[in-house]
Amino acid sequence: MNLTFCDKCGAELPQNAKFCQTCGAASNVIEPTKNRPTRAWYLMPIFFSILGGIIGYFAVRNDDRKFANRLFIVGIVLFLVGFIGTMLFFGALFYAFLHSPP
């Protein structure tokens, strides 16, 4: 149940009512302002990679599902980039080691 009330006379309003049926005032339904999670959550996956992505996902999931998904994806992408980068680095190191002059 999600009841709303007229902010002029306090009468109960049907959901999504445009006007108050009691006093005729345009209903200015004050919806509970959604807690938009701060974009600072992006720092989580940036610093902690996939772990930060998962933590951020669960932290903002209830407030902003899309943002939560984005944090999760950023975490995975950064994890993969870091993983591939590390592999390339050590691969190059190994290659250089094998081909180094005696």
Ligand SMILES: [Zn+2]
């Ligand atoms: Zn009213």
